[in-house]
Amino acid sequence: MKKSSLFFICILMTCPSVTLAATCSQMNLTRCLDSVCAINISSNPAARCQYCGSANAGTPPASSGMRALSLGLSARYTITEDELEDAPSDPGQRYIWAARRCIEKVEGCTADDVSDVYDELIEQSCRAAGVSAQMASTIADANKQTASASTCLSSIRACMIEDKRCGSDYSACEDASSFNNFFSACSVEATGCANYIADIRTNLTNARDTAIKNADILIESIVASYQNAREQKLLSAQASCKDDAALENCIETICQRSMPNKCEAGYASERATATLFCNFYDVACDVLE
Numbered sequence: 001m002k003k004s005s006l007f008f009i010c011i012l013m014t015c016p017s018v019t020l021a022a023t024c025s026q027m028n029l030t031r032c033l034d035s036v037c038a039i040n041i042s043s044n045p046a047a048r049c050q051y052c053g054s055a056n057a058g059t060p061p062a063s064s065g066m067r068a069l070s071l072g073l074s075a076r077y078t079i080t081e082d083e084l085e086d087a088p089s090d091p092g093q094r095y096i097w098a099a100r101r102c103i104e105k106v107e108g109c110t111a112d113d114v115s116d117v118y119d120e121l122i123e124q125s126c127r128a129a130g131v132s133a134q135m136a137s138t139i140a141d142a143n144k145q146t147a148s149a150s151t152c153l154s155s156i157r158a159c160m161i162e163d164k165r166c167g168s169d170y171s172a173c174e175d176a177s178s179f180n181n182f183f184s185a186c187s188v189e190a191t192g193c194a195n196y197i198a199d200i201r202t203n204l205t206n207a208r209d210t211a212i213k214n215a216d217i218l219i220e221s222i223v224a225s226y227q228n229a230r231e232q233k234l235l236s237a238q239a240s241c242k243d244d245a246a247l248e249n250c251i252e253t254i255c256q257r258s259m260p261n262k263c264e265a266g267y268a269s270e271r272a273t274a275t276l277f278c279n280f281y282d283v284a285c286d287v288l289e
Helices: 026-037 047-052 091-105 111-129 135-144 149-160 176-189 194-258 268-277 280-288
Strands: none
Touching: 026 047, 026 091, 026 111, 047 091, 047 111, 091 111, 091 149, 149 176, 149 194, 176 194, 194 268, 194 280
16 A cells, blocks of 8 residues: 555546537538529539529529439438428529528528528629629528528527527526526527517526536536545545554565565564554554544
């Protein structure tokens, strides 16, 4: 037994759990939007404009579906042919429809991400078609529409768990006033979600309460584990002091490792030296009793 095992220092270290908020993958978002707006774009550069830009670009040529587009791509981030049957034919409405479904498919993305990722691509396509899509107007029209409940929840949740607001673990929103202030700001940013605000508030309030409760449980578990470890070490040390077991073990270790004759019979001086070296165990065991 080492000498240090008989002296105890209580150190409590707690590490808050970290859950990275999902970030929007622009690549996957573009794949998803393209599966609605860029069908057969390799043979028709104006496809994005015709499908999701402006009716002035003309009607896209007859298509056999999205096989050419989806070839080699994961269906996880693309809209299927069956789903496309429900897509509006009007370019503006189709863009809104595509944005809603792709935000649901690609975690962490918002309407702003759709605009940032895809508006310029549609404008380029419209220039290729020789028309001006007026994308700002299209987005403005889209914002007037009523969003889906799931889209609104995803958008407001993403806003709430940003580092500058509640954080991914809601640690900055433990008090109701902070949570309410951030929720109000995020609700204003989420256009078309007025019909779902009450339900979303309840959902996110429950999520906050659960996150904070789990954090408290984690801390309590860490404290308990350290306390239990200390108690077990103390019990082990006390047990080793019974019948001078710790002292005898120390003497035997010194004899075997450090004494030329291993404290064998006839070499009492070696055992006496080892015993003197290990006398600190007597002091330590007196403290532990």
